Amino acid sequence: MEGWRGWDDYARFYDWENARTMGRRDIGFWQQLAGRAGGPVLELGCGTGRVSIPMAKAGARVVGLDRSAAMLARARTRARRSKLAGSLCLVRGDVRALPFAAAAFPLVAAPYGILQSLLDDATLDAALASAHRVLAPGGTFAIDLVSDLASWDEYERRVKLRGPAGRSGARITLIESVRQERRRGVTAFDQEFVERRGAHVRSHRFSLAFRTVSVEGMAARLERHGFRVAAVLGDYDGRPWDPRADVWLLLAVRERARLPG
Ligand SMILES: C[S@@+](CC[C@H](N)C(=O)[O-])C[C@H]1O[C@@H](n2cnc3c(N)ncnc32)[C@H](O)[C@@H]1O
Incomplete structure (x- = not known):
């Protein structure tokens, strides 16, 4: 990573x-x-x-x-x-x-x-x-x-945020997991953003990693x-x-x- x-x-x-x-x-x-x-x-x-x-x-x-x-x-x-x-x-x-x-x-x-x-x-x-x-x-x-990176609890697929996406009429939900790689001092965030517009649903998944300093x-x-x-x-x-x-x-x-x- x-x-x-x-x-x-x-x-x-x-x-x-x-x-x-x-x-x-x-x-x-x-x-x-x-x-x-x-x-x-x-x-x-x-x-x-x-x-x-x-x-x-x-x-x-x-x-x-x-x-x-x-x-x-x-x-x-x-x-x-x-x-x-x-x-x-x-x-x-x-x-x-x-x-x-x-x-x-x-x-x-x-x-x-x-x-x-x-x-x-x-x-x-x-x-x-x-x-x-x-x-x-x-x-x-x-x-x-x-x-505060090192003190983040680890968790799996928690709904972190939800709300309207500007004036587009869509709604966004952020579902997040957190992993701590203590040996490397790295915190990884696995994120899924789910966009809903009426019956249309799209999911976007990616990971970000940050080091504690x-x-x-x-x-x-x-x-x-x-x-x-x-x-x-x-x-x-x-x-x-x-x-x-x-x-x-x-x-x-x-x-x-x-x-x-
Ligand atoms: C937390 S965001 C900060 C953006 C902005 N400074 C702010 O405060 O909203 C970190 C940014 O650093 C960029 N970034 C990460 N690693 C980088 C690298 N090695 N070289 C250049 N940009 C990098 C990412 O693409 C991202 O846009």
Whole structure:
């Protein structure tokens, strides 16, 4: 299993589910950070544009990168509707090999657990090295980790959500199973989205996997990659992190090159 798999199938349901779960609670935080960046912002794993589009609307120049063509297609439609053509650029690529010039961005944003889609040390290290390369010296790498993965109960085929699918007249039910692969520190979500329109029923099944990463483990790994962890926050209003916080945000600064002698 690889963490980039599943997202193409999830794309048509992502906004429906997230409107009912994560919502917009992190958006103000990312807009403020982007507003202070003083240059273009790179979002890793921008998906359907949930974060990139509000950052661009707030005035930032944003590059959103994602590996899933289907997620990006949704982001493109939303960007067109929001008339953001000049300030938002959407790029297909992998966070492990970012296709940008060195030192191109004063801010690299990694919202909503994107780094937990990298399911082992080698792939996570590749992503951190790539982010370090494209970040300007003195620039910030901002990382939001999903905190509670390891504590999810395992269950089989539970109805998690149901509701109308926009104005289409369809109704959607999400049936979910959760498996913990404790040895690898990976939580797998098997999802079935059932769409009902009158007598017509369609089912879409796929799996997503995420890795548990601790704040201490991520901070140590960032330091090894040449970042200085400047702050660890426990909510989107800037309060400091403690082990009970349900938000885990790290702000890491790419050290400026040391002068010789
Ligand atoms: C949790 S979604 C976050 C989307 C968006 N940032 C948000 O907050 O709504 C994670 C995104 O990361 C993308 N992704 C996963 N692994 C990736 C990889 N190796 N390279 C690039 N994108 C990846 C997925 O396609 C998905 O769109």
